Amino acid sequence: MNRSIRSAAVIGSGVMGSGIAAHLANAGISCWLLDIVPGALTPEEEKAGLTLEHPKVRSRLALQAIARLKKTNPAPLYREAFADRIRPGNVEDHWTELAHVDWIIEVVVEHADVKRALLQRIETVWKPGTIVSSNTSGISIEAMSAGCGPELRKHFLGTHFFNPPRYMKLLEVIPGRDTDPEVVRFMTRFCERTLGKGVVTAKDTPNFIANRIGTYGLLVTLREMAANGYTVEEVDAVTGPAMGRPKSATFRTLDLVGLDTFVHVAQNVHDHVADESERRVFEVPSVLRELVARGWIGEKRGQGFYKKVKPAGGGASEIWALDMTTMDYAPAKKPGGAAIEAAKAAKGAAGKLKALLGAGDRYSELAWNVLKRVLVYAAERLGEIADSIVDIDNAMKWGFNWELGPFETWDAIGVTRSVQRMEAEGVVVPAWVKEWLAAGHETFYRREGGRLSAAYGGAYIDVEQRPEHISLKALKERGKTVKSNAGASLIDIGDDVVCLEFHSPNNAIGADILTMVQMGVEEVRRNWRGLVIANEGRHFCVGANLMLMLMEAQDEEWDNIDFMIRQFQGAMMLLKGLEKPVVAAPHSMTLGGGVEACLPADRIVFAAETYFGLVETGVGLIPAGGGCMQMAQRQSELLRAVPDAELQPLINQVFETIAMAKTTTSGHDAARLGYMRSGDTVVMNPDYRVFEAKRHVLELDAGGYVSAPQERIRVVGDTGKAVLKMAAYTMKRGGYISDHDYVIASKLAHVIAGGDVPEGTLVTEQYLLDLEREAFLSLCGEAKTQQRMQHMLATGKPLRN
Incomplete structure (x- = not known):
């Protein structure tokens, strides 16, 4: 089928929905932004003499969202004028407009029953052939569409944008069991070419790829911290650029994401995976639940693992860090040590990581104990969350801003040597990794004559390069x-x-x-x-x-x-x-x-x-x-x-x-x-x-x-x-x-x-x-x-x- 997407509708005008609508507008796509009809007037509406039946009231949520797009920093729009490509509406008066667009994206609350009911309602006006997708961050695509007819299910898939949609490169495409492969191919190409995204194909499993591995990594870091008495500042000094990760490292990242959001994501995996040992890893630590209960959920509430404190005598704000043993804040300290200094002096992500792991101090131990678990977990999940190590690596690079994905990291530190150390320490390494090494392979990736290939099914397979990507x-x-x-x-x-x-x-x-x-x-x-x-x-x-x-x-x-x-x-x-x-x-x-x-x-x-x-x-x-x-x-x-x-x-x-x-x-x-x-x-x-x-x-x-x-x-x-x-x-x-x-x-x-x-x-x-x-x-x-x-x-x- 010769498809094109020139118009779209986004249902849900919250931060994520309006951000997706903005990015569609950035790409030149006209877009409806729909939300529910409010049940009460605001004081401003009452003062203006409006009623609940006035169009501005009925589409208030979408109108407010579009207005916020023009003021948000960093800007969701490439140019403020692009907001004119977004039409505000509501899910009652403008519902039939869904029959006239090329793509319908639901971005409503992360609740399976709500999404399931919404999809069934979409089907009542759905034009056969129109692509429908969900921006869920972890709810099953299959379960969500179970009540829909087979034709809609052929055209339904997950399209998980990362926040903010304009700036984050990753987009996870998640087909359901009945999704037409042609629809998956088209959406992959469309999202790469027209929306400028880095697209990976994920399996329909809890939290898909990036959030599954990223959440696991954050949880094992928390456990390692608690077991060996590291401070918030020490963990961030090790798990940031020294490991090829963003400056926000572990705890600044959690503050940015929101601890309440993170707890929800972790709980979703915990509730939906079958393996009991994996479930235990995804049990939310009591300290996180305590912080959420106190409302210390990160930047949106002014404090989480860090907070800004104004000195009593005036002057610039200071950053204070949480002491998780006392639950008090104190001025953040800059940790130092052989491993941290060696990593700073080294060049490139691979060089920094080797220097960090090779210094032999307690910070090296922290890095190794976190890293070995993440690498093994990524290898264990191959085939379950994604078929390709390339998709797993790209998901972590594009979604969490890692400089190296898990398998690229493994290559950088030496697969054979690191596996030997893991096994000596009692870590169970997945069988396929040991078989790969036994077959004489030393790396998961190989580059020969300018062509890149990756481990796949026991052999090296060329990594597909789009003709448009000239490296x-x-x-x-x-x-x-x-x-x-x-x-x-x-x-x-x-x-x-x-x-x-x-x-x-x-x-x-x-x-x-x-x-x-x-x-x-x-x-x-x-x-x-x-x-x-x-x-x-x-x-x-x-x-x-x-x-x-x-x-x-x-x-x-x-x-x-x-x-x-x-x-x-x-x-x-x-x-x-x-x-x-x-x-x-x-x-x-x-x-x-x-x-x-x-x-x-x-x-x-x-x-x-x-x-x-x-x-x-x-x-x-x-x-x-x-x-x-x-x-x-x-x-x-x-x-x-x-x-x-x-x-x-x-x-x-x-x-x-x-x-x-x-x-x-x-x-x-x-x-x-x-x-x-x-x-x-x-x-x-x-x-x-x-x-x-x-x-x-x-x-x-x-x-x-x-x-x-x-x-x-x-x-x-x-x-x-x-x-x-x-x-x-x-x-x-x-x-x-x-x-x-x-x-x-x-x-x-x-x-x-x-x-x-x-x-x-x-x-x-x-x-x-x-x-x-x-x-x-x-x-x-x-x-x-x-x-x-x-x-x-x-x-x-x-x-x-």
Whole structure:
């Protein structure tokens, strides 16, 4: 069947339901959001003279939920305007609308009887072929749909989003016994491509994959803590980044999730598993029940395992931790020890884990005693909760933000050695793991010739890679590197297209990257159809090498700084003037010089989660790698396209954006700040960025690409500069910016306006680049700018001096 999903209905407007509706809206899907009809008026409704029959009252819950979406932080919507794609309603007046949508998602209370009754009611208006799913976090899909007819059951499955739906990558797809495999295939692809999710297929078992293993891990940690007298702070110091887990570790995670929610999830497994030993593990510890009884359930109530305490004498809040022996709070302490320090010093998740386990102190013992149980439990559940170790690993990485899944972790610490230690300590290792080792295998995963395979049914089976997922790492392993140095590489990504990949520390732009840009331009000019600029780092690029710049400024090596800026500008102009198409594919943090590396491209393919901005004013500088010139040029081009437009308002907006170091809140938000042009696009799944960028290169090439000619840039000149400086002066007089902020803003105004030339003057690109460089050099010599640079390097936060 040729399916598509253009419209949907979400039933249940709570935090999860409204979050799912928001993400559907993010993906361009029109969506109904339905909830029950209230039984009483609010005081505000009474004051407004409304009655219970008024549409605003009857759909109040959905209306309130949509309003909250616009105020929630972090934002569930890519752009606030996307809320217009969500239509508020209620389950009485708008019930028949379910017959006109392509996907119905129930997100009501986690109670099997309620969900079962709702599904039977949905069936009364259900249009055959429409997909129906439940966002349950653990209730049986089979039991939920038992009262429905066979045709609806064919089109029913679980789609378990993780909270918050916009930001969490994991989506567990759970087929029932009667679910049509074609529906499962379609929903998997749809959720990957259109919603940008990482999809795993889970069995219809209690809590599915991620919550089953994650809850188990948290419970065994609590038991290990109680047995050996570890503190809350000690457990979190060990079970966070040292083990390749998030900074929230164990107890901050529980506080974020909510202890009441966690108890419910654990109880669900306890009540529905048959194995008595497993049931005992999932018995909720008395300390958790006590905390829930006291209302100390985490952040939503202000305290759980941690709480913020305001000092009696005033000042910043302090974090206090719970002493579980006395049930009192005290200022949180930072544990130290050989294992913790060794893990901090090690590189990468695997290196940190080995260092942690190898130190031989009590923290090593804590890590090992937790880890061995989790690894064995994951192996025991293979075949029960999922058929594939890949799905189990991905579920934990995408749902709990582990850097390595259980089986990847096992490979990292050594399967043979760790199994021997487990058995020596009396741990029963699953038979299939021992058979796997006996067959001569040493790891659960194997990578050969750039292809990844995983243990499955006694043999290595290739891990399926979507055609849209171009892995630069795998291509390099297959020998597809064309050129490389310490900071960047050129990689053949197929179809006569190469990718410029940054891989310097933190992807900061330095001499190596700029050299590779120059080499890459020459290489592409001679031998390739076009160039993609992308990488697989945690962030695309957070700017130029600030440390090097500060050192040169403190040593007053102005010629060196001048050379570096000229080199940066020159490399960007080479990209801009290349006779072959260039497409940039930024993701995550793309700041300062990272933005300037994208602006020369013919097109930009933004990842949906891209935080993009020229933020140099935060360290006392202005963009000088062509950022000011490029943004001024874009406004001049807009003026040519719309002859009746005025240039000054356009320049005012650019000035405000750069001066205030504004960044986008998403890839879609780039349009609001003037960073997105008509040919630029947003891709929902970040794994598909390189593929999409390559597709754009090929499209431009096939269309007979000709690079844009250099045209002079119309500027607002001295009169426009006066307007910009007056706006900055007004901000200073109002106390909104400091004296040094005004100095920076004045330099920026001079560059953006085109200097001291008459309004309407046409200037060259190089003229504006020279203004950029001169202003940048001047600011580098300012003591307060150097203080800002130093503060950013030391704290990661801007200084407003």
